[in-house]
Amino acid sequence: MTSSTPHSASLDSLDSLDSLDLTGRTALVTGAAGGIGRACALRLAAAGAKVRAVDRDAAGLEELADAARGAAGGVEPQVLDLTDLDAAEQAAAGTDVLVNNAGLQLVRPLQEFPPDVFHTVLTVMLEAPFRLIRGALPHMYGQGWGRIVNISSVHGLRASPYKSAYVAAKHGLEGLSKTAALEGAAHGVTSNCVNPGYVRTPLVERQIADQARAHGIPEERVLSEVLLQDSAMKRLLEPEEVAEAVAYLCTPQASFVTGTSLVLDGGWTAH
Numbered sequence: 690m691t692s693s694t695p696h697s698a699s700l701d702s703l704d705s706l707d708s709l710d711l712t713g714r715t716a717l718v719t720g721a722a723g724g725i726g727r728a729c730a731l732r733l734a735a736a737g738a739k740v741r742a743v744d745r746d747a748a749g750l751e752e753l754a755d756a757a758r759g760a761a762g763g764v765e766p767q768v769l770d771l772t773d774l775d776a777a778e779q780a781a782a783g784t785d786v787l788v789n790n791a792g793l794q795l796v797r798p799l800q801e802f803p804p805d806v807f808h809t810v811l812t813v814m815l816e817a818p819f820r821l822i823r824g825a826l827p828h829m830y831g832q833g834w835g836r837i838v839n840i841s842s843v844h845g846l847r848a849s850p851y852k853s854a855y856v857a858a859k860h861g862l863e864g865l866s867k868t869a870a871l872e873g874a875a876h877g878v879t880s881n882c883v884n885p886g887y888v889r890t891p892l893v894e895r896q897i898a899d900q901a902r903a904h905g906i907p908e909e910r911v912l913s914e915v916l917l918q919d920s921a922m923k924r925l926l927e928p929e930e931v932a933e934a935v936a937y938l939c940t941p942q943a944s945f946v947t948g949t950s951l952v953l954d955g956g957w958t959a960h
């Protein structure tokens with residue numbers, strides 16, 4: 690590209706992803722005590738962000754804060770149950786980067802699915818993200834920059850049996866994310882989903898027994914016959930790989946990426 694083309698100046702000056710620098714930025718990561726949220730908190734702290742790590746699991750947050758010692762930014766643990774929606778909205782005030790990650794799963798046929806669990810899943814995985822975005826936007830709009838990253842799933846794009854609440858919440862999150870992208874564009878705020886296939890985390894380890902029961906097969910066959918059945922790549926994704934996708938969406942290189950879903954699924958949705 691020659692220097693006379695309209696976009697050459699900005700494109701020529703872009704550095705590699707390694708250079709992600711969030712010094713002076715605040716990032717809030719929900720569900721940061723374990724799995725994907727923990728990896729995201731560590732990745733953003735390593736990039737210099739001051740990370741507010743939110744979870745209801747106090748011990749997990751303490752362990753995260755220990756692990757983050759020495760990171761360029763830092764991790765500030767905040768014990769919070771996201772079903773307290775007013776507290777969730779308040780917690781998001783003043784953040785530059787918001788990672789909506791907290792989640793839970795129950796695998797049960799629809800006719801047996803407990804309504805109170807359905808309600809909790811929708812509250813934590815859809816209504817809390819709405820309230821966190823609502824709490825974060827005034828500061829983001831005020832400064833003309835913000836990054837919203839919603840950890841969705843292949844289940845934001847595809848359904849699986851026995852996961853009614855989870856699939857409903859993730860499909861809803863996709864819509865919320867796109868709406869935030871449309872409204873935020875004029876204010877320098879991007880909103881995107883990251884959509885992993887199965888990731889090696891406690892959430893997946895916990896559902897192996899449930900899946901075995903629901904499908905009537907032994908636990909040792911769940912990984913290959915249920916979880917990875919539709920994945921072209923027959924391995925679990927690592928939490929750190931998801932954190933890299935989140936980091937990418939915070940880079941200058943991704944400033945035109947908004948309202949989309951970044952799928953990391955080993956080919957699952959290529960079917």
Ligand SMILES: NC(=O)c1ccc[n+]([C@@H]2O[C@H](COP(=O)([O-])OP(=O)(O)OC[C@H]3O[C@@H](n4cnc5c(N)ncnc54)[C@H](O)[C@@H]3O)[C@@H](O)[C@H]2O)c1
Pocket residue numbers: 719720721722723724725726743744745746749769770771772789790791792793813840841842843884885886887888889890891892893
């Ligand atoms: N593990 C996977 O295979 C996978 C795949 C696709 C998407 N995801 C999504 O990634 C996100 C993280 O999942 P994970 O696998 O790391 O799960 P995880 O169970 O390891 O971590 C989830 C975290 O959310 C926290 N949490 C749950 N309910 C909460 C509440 N009411 N208030 C505050 N914190 C709460 C938990 O304490 C936990 O630390 C979820 O949104 C999940 O749907 C996971």
